[in-house]
Each structure stands twice: as structure tokens, then as C-alpha cells.
Amino acid sequence: MWKTILRRFLIMIPELIILSMLVFLLAKAMPGDPFLGSINPKSSPQQIHHLMQANGLYDPWYQQYWNWVVHLFHGDLGMSYEYKEPVVGLIQQRGLNTLWLALFTMIMTYMIALPLGVYAGKHEGKWQDNLVRVYTYVTMAIPFFVVLVLGIWIFGYLFNLFPTAGSISPTATGFGTVISRLTHIILPGLLGALFGTVNIVQYLRSEVIDAKHSAYVKTAKSKGIPMKDIYRHHIFRNSLLPIAAFSGYSITGLLAGSIFTEMVFSYPGMGLLFLNAVNYRDYTVITALVLLYGFLNLLGTLISDVVLAVIDPRIRVE
Amino acid sequence: MASSFDSQSQISAAELDRLTKEAEQEATPSSAKIMWHQFKRDRAALISLIAIVGFIVFVVVGSWFVDTGKAMNVDIMAYNSPPFSDYLLGADSSGRSIAQQLIVGSRNSICIALGLTAISSTFGVVYGLVSGFFGGLVDLTMQRLYDFMMIIPMLMTIIVIVTIIPQYNAITLTLILSLFYWMGTSRLIRSRTLAESQKDYVTASKTAGSSNLKIMFREILPNISSLIIVDTTLSFAENIGVETGLSFLGFGLPNGTPSLGTLIANATDPENITQYWWTWLFAAVEIILLCLAISYVGQVIRRTLNASQQID
Numbered sequence: 280m281w282k283t284i285l286r287r288f289l290i291m292i293p294e295l296i297i298l299s300m301l302v303f304l305l306a307k308a309m310p311g312d313p314f315l316g317s318i319n320p321k322s323s324p325q326q327i328h329h330l331m332q333a334n335g336l337y338d339p340w341y342q343q344y345w346n347w348v349v350h351l352f353h354g355d356l357g358m359s360y361e362y363k364e365p366v367v368g369l370i371q372q373r374g375l376n377t378l379w380l381a382l383f384t385m386i387m388t389y390m391i392a393l394p395l396g397v398y399a400g401k402h403e404g405k406w407q408d409n410l411v412r413v414y415t416y417v418t419m420a421i422p423f424f425v426v427l428v429l430g431i432w433i434f435g436y437l438f439n440l441f442p443t444a445g446s447i448s449p450t451a452t453g454f455g456t457v458i459s460r461l462t463h464i465i466l467p468g469l470l471g472a473l474f475g476t477v478n479i480v481q482y483l484r485s486e487v488i489d490a491k492h493s494a495y496v497k498t499a500k501s502k503g504i505p506m507k508d509i510y511r512h513h514i515f516r517n518s519l520l521p522i523a524a525f526s527g528y529s530i531t532g533l534l535a536g537s538i539f540t541e542m543v544f545s546y547p548g549m550g551l552l553f554l555n556a557v558n559y560r561d562y563t564v565i566t567a568l569v570l571l572y573g574f575l576n577l578l579g580t581l582i583s584d585v586v587l588a589v590i591d592p593r594i595r596v597e
Numbered sequence: 598m599a600s601s602f603d604s605q606s607q608i609s610a611a612e613l614d615r616l617t618k619e620a621e622q623e624a625t626p627s628s629a630k631i632m633w634h635q636f637k638r639d640r641a642a643l644i645s646l647i648a649i650v651g652f653i654v655f656v657v658v659g660s661w662f663v664d665t666g667k668a669m670n671v672d673i674m675a676y677n678s679p680p681f682s683d684y685l686l687g688a689d690s691s692g693r694s695i696a697q698q699l700i701v702g703s704r705n706s707i708c709i710a711l712g713l714t715a716i717s718s719t720f721g722v723v724y725g726l727v728s729g730f731f732g733g734l735v736d737l738t739m740q741r742l743y744d745f746m747m748i749i750p751m752l753m754t755i756i757v758i759v760t761i762i763p764q765y766n767a768i769t770l771t772l773i774l775s776l777f778y779w780m781g782t783s784r785l786i787r788s789r790t791l792a793e794s795q796k797d798y799v800t801a802s803k804t805a806g807s808s809n810l811k812i813m814f815r816e817i818l819p820n821i822s823s824l825i826i827v828d829t830t831l832s833f834a835e836n837i838g839v840e841t842g843l844s845f846l847g848f849g850l851p852n853g854t855p856s857l858g859t860l861i862a863n864a865t866d867p868e869n870i871t872q873y874w875w876t877w878l879f880a881a882v883e884i885i886l887l888c889l890a891i892s893y894v895g896q897v898i899r900r901t902l903n904a905s906q907q908i909d
Contacts, residue, residue, distance in 0.1 A: 420834055422842055432864065569753045
């Protein structure tokens with residue numbers, strides 16, 4: 280087991296290096312330079328030339344890449360041209376908003392998906408199962424951003440049930456801030472959860488169906504344990520572990536979804552920060568966010584892989 | 598050769614004909630045949646299929662009659678005019694006909710989705726076949742690349758590439774997207790190829806001295822063809838969401854080129870979403886219906902696949 284985990288960690292290192300190189304190259308390919316904000320019409324070409332030289336922009340690319348990585352390890356991601364503040368602080372503020380939304384979405388996803396998956400598996404082939412299948416088919420087929428637009432239209436504007444922009448009401452104080460925060464994430468979080476359950480439901484359903492015909496369930500049944508308890512204590516518990524391990528993989532989907540969600544709901548998180556940064560050509564922010572999202576994806580898959588290797592011996596054999 | 602065989606065998610030509618016919622009847626029906634039977638049985642699937650094809654033909658033919666340049670001209674007099682007035686489906690805040698934008702936009706979005714599906718599925722299938730068939734070091738290297746592609750923040754990278762690329766149009770957009778959407782297919786095909794490579798017919802063909810290329814593309818490929826059809830149909834539905842989603846964010850088709858996504862993006866304006874619903878709702882409903890119909894056809898084909906597996 281330790282060998283598998285160690286190997287998984289070692290694989291991560293080259294992936295991280297290639298990812299950082301890719302991000303660096305993308306940043307280099309973007310038009311403009313880091314002095315965009317500090318140059319005014321009075322700056323002479325000599326001055327700019329001097330600035331470029333002082334900051335090592337004439338160095339060969341590997342030298343520049345190395346400098347960039349060194350800065351990265353010191354937590355220095357540069358300054359945002361648009362917001363005129365360090366990128367790290369900016370991401371910390373916005374990241375927290377995205378984190379709350381993602382956490383809420385994830386919890387709701389599991390709360391919807393787990394009962395549905397078990398329910399469908401329990402009633403395999405009956406109308407209940409078909410109903411769940413129709414639900415997964417619909418949620419899988421419809422593009423997520425259309426769902427968001429329709430959701431904010433119906434529940435935000437027509438019925439006026441939820442706020443349609445922001446992450447917190449500016450007038451909220453004390454405990455009210457928590458409530459306000461929550462009302463802002465309920466609608467986007469619920470939509471994300473309702474339309475993000477497909478994988479868990481389908482996996483859990485087939486797990487339950489497999490378990491139903493397994494020997495340990497037959498044993499439990501012949502001991503006279505009621506079916507309800509068998510589901511709760513045996514089948515559900517056995518299927519839960521791999522499902523929990525998948526949560527790392529779902530980070531990728533949550534992060535990608537955050538861009539659409541935050542745009543539609545004008546929710547000031549990292550996704551919206553990224554879109555604004557692209558529109559204003561705020562390169563330091565773009566680079567930092569692409570790198571961060573890539574790193575989070577990497578971390579998510581790493582966690583899932585390691586957990587799966589621990590709980591499922593078949594994966595370790597390789 | 599054939600005549601000498603005839604003269605030597607004791608079976609007459611008529612007899613041979615009859616036997617061949619009998620054998621054909623007893624043989625497992627081909628996937629295409631089973632698929633056709635399923636579609637005949639399932640009315641909804643048949644209607645969906647006809648509706649999809651009919652709709653695609655309609656927007657492609659219809660878009661010939663729409664002058665895109667003229668349709669995208671600003672007409673201040675028609676500012677947000679409601680449906681069934683001067684314009685059949687109303688006009689947007691620049692006075693451009695929604696109906697015309699819908700037709701041209703649908704054609705653009707569908708064509709890009711088709712192109713994207715064709716390129717990314719072909720690449721994914723070949724990638725999966727090679728990786729699964731050769732195994733060993735080849736497989737290991739190719740799977741490392743796959744792993745790496747999976748951790749790249751796809752949407753962000755696509756947006757960045759779209760903003761830095763010069764001379765950017767529908768074709769470059771399709772190519773950029775194709776770079777990132779082959780992974781799902783390749784994984785699926787790889788695992789099926791791995792299983793298929795263990796089977797006797799592959800070993801037999803290897804022993805008989807067939808080339809690797811022949812085994813992969815003439816022998817394994819036909820055997821997993823129904824899987825590929827299902828996967829391609831489902832990716833097509835998904836890919837409609839990919840381009841329209843990007844256009845919705847403002848990084849898809851360039852300005853002045855209508856897309857279903859840019860039409861829905863009208864809804865990001867609070868005034869549009871509440872008062873001028875016709876500027877975006879038609880496009881939203883169209884995407885939903887289109888994606889549901891395509892996925893439904895995909896599901897029916899998948900059911901067929903499962904049925905044909907049960908037979909053998």
C-alpha cells in the first residue's frame with residue numbers, strides 16, 4: 280500500500296512541473312508585460328528598456344521560468360494591475376467565497392444522491408428505478424449554464440425567493456451575516472447539487488444491486504435481519520467508502536462549474552475574478568488562478584487515488 | 598477455383614443457396630438490425646431521431662436564406678420589439694431579429710458541435726485503441742498524458758488560449774476545443790480494447806500473422822463499433838453544451854457571429870431576463886430540447902447495445 284501511495288506522490292511532481300511550465304508559457308504568450316500599469320505616456324523607451332532589464336525580461340526563458348518559480352515558492356504571485364493589490368490577498372478573499380459555495384454544493388449533492396442511489400438500487404427495474412433514471416438522464420443531458428439561467432429567472436426574478444447577485448448583503452451584521460451568506464448560496468448551490476448527482480447515483484445504484492445478490496446479504500437475510508436494517512447497516516455502509524473517496528475527483532467539476540455559477544449569480548468568487556481578469560487582461564491574476572485551479576485538481580485526484588488505494592486492495596496490485 | 602469446387606462437391610448450387618439463407622437467418626442479427634428494431638418499437642426514440650435530423654436540415658437550409666451580415670445590423674427602431682409584432686420572435690436590444698439569429702445561431706452551434714464530435718471522437722478512439730492494444734510502456738506513457746490532461750483546468754485554459762490566439766474563427770475554435778475533449782472517449786475505448794485484446798480471435802489473428810494495424814482497425818474496431826456509436830451520440834449532446842457555454846461566457850464564437858450561447862447570454866442583463874424574455878428564452882428552450890432528444894437517442898442505442906450483448 281505504501282508503495283502505491285509513494286508512487287502516486289512521485290507521479291505528482293512531474294505533473295506539477297509540466298503544469299507550471301504550461302501556465303508560464305501561456306502567460307508569456309499573452310500580449311502586454313508586467314509594467315502595463317506603471318507605464319504612462321511620459322515614460323521614455325529607455326526607461327521601459329531599463330525596467331525590462333532590471334526585472335530580467337531579457338533573460339532566456341528558463342532563467343525567467345526559474346525566477347518565477349522561486350517567487351512562487353515565496354508566496355509572491357505579483358500585483359494585480361486591475362485591483363492594484365497583491366494577487367495572493369485577492370485570491371484569499373475570493374477563494375473563501377468559492378470555498379463556501381463549493382462546500383455547500385458538495386454537501387447537498389451527497390444528501391440528494393445517496394438516498395436516490397440506494398432507492399433506485401433497492402427497487403431495481405420497477406417504476407421507482409425508472410423515475411430515478413429519468414432524473415439522471417435529464418440532469419445529465421441539459422447543459423449546466425442553461426439550468427443556472429432558468430433557475431435564477433424562475434426562483435430569483437419571477438418568484439423573488441433568492442437574491443440574484445453578490446455573496447452577502449451589505450446591511451447584514453452579526454449573526455445576520457451568516458444567514459445572508461447562506462441565502463446567497465442556497466439557490467446556486469442547490470442547482471449545482473441537483474444537476475451534479477448523476478455519477479454518484481449511478482455508481483451507488485449498481486453497487487447496491489451487486490450487493491443485493493452477494494453472499495453476505497443472503498447470510499444476513501437468513502439470520503432474520505429485517506431488509507431495512509440490512510440496507511442501512513450492510514449494503515449502504517459497504518458502498519459508502521468508495522463513494523466518499525470520489526469526492527476528490529469531483530473537485531474538478533465543482534471548480535469548472537464555479538465559473539458559470541459565479542457569472543450567472545454575480546457571485547464574487549474566484550470564477551468571476553478569473554472572467555473579469557480575462558476581460559481586463561489582468562495577466563498576473565489569470566496566471567495565478569489557472570495554476571491554483573490546476574493544483575487543486577491535482578490535489579483532488581491525489582486524495583481520491585490514495586484513499587481508493589487504501590480501501591480497495593485491487594488497485595494496489597499493479 | 599469456384600467451378601472446380603462446384604464440380605467436386607455434391608451439393609448443387611440451389612442447395613447451397615438455401616443453406617446460406619438458412620445460416621443467415623440463424624445468425625445473430627447485426628447491431629444495425631437490432632438498432633433498427635429498437636427504433637421501430639420505441640416510438641419516442643424514432644420521433645426524436647426524425648426531429649433531430651429534420652431540425653438540423655431545417656436550420657442548415659434556413660440559414661442559406663438569412664443574410665447574416667444584415668441580420669446582425671443594428672436597427673434602433675426595432676429596439677426590443679416583442680414577438681408577433683414586426684418580428685416573428687421579437688428583436689433584441691439592438692433591434693436584431695431573434696428568429697434569424699436563432700436559425701443562424703443554431704446552425705453555427707450544431708455545426709461546431711458536429712465538427713468537435715467528429716475530431717475529438719476520432720482522436721479519442723485511435724488513442725484508446727493504440728493505448729489498449731499495445732499495452733506495456735506505450736500504454737503507460739499514453740495514460741500519463743491522459744492523467745495530465747485531466748488535471749488541466751480545461752475551461753480556463755481554453756478561455757486563455759481563445760484570448761491570445763490571433764485570427765480567431767469558428768474553425769480555430771473547433772480545433773482548440775478538440776484538444777481538450779477527447780479524454781472521456783479514449784478512456785472508454787481503452788478499457789474495452791484491453792478486454793477485447795484478451796479474446797481468442799485477436800490471438801488467432803496474431804498467430805496467423807496479421808499486422809497490428811489490421812487487428813486494431815479491421816478486427817477490434819468493428820467489434821466495439823456499437824460502443825463507439827453510443828459514445829459519439831452522447832458526446833454530441835455534451836458538445837453542444839461546450840460551445841454554447843463558452844459563447845455564453847463571451848469566449849466562444851467571435852462577435853457578430855450568432856450562437857445559441859450568445860443568445861442565452863442576453864439573460865445576464867437583469868433587464869432582459871425580466872422584461873424581454875424573448876431575447877433569450879427561445880434559445881434556452883431550444884438547447885434543452887435538442888440535448889434531451891440527442892441524449893434520448895443515445896440512451897436507446899445503448900439499450901440496444903446491452904440487448905445485443907445479452908444475445909451472445
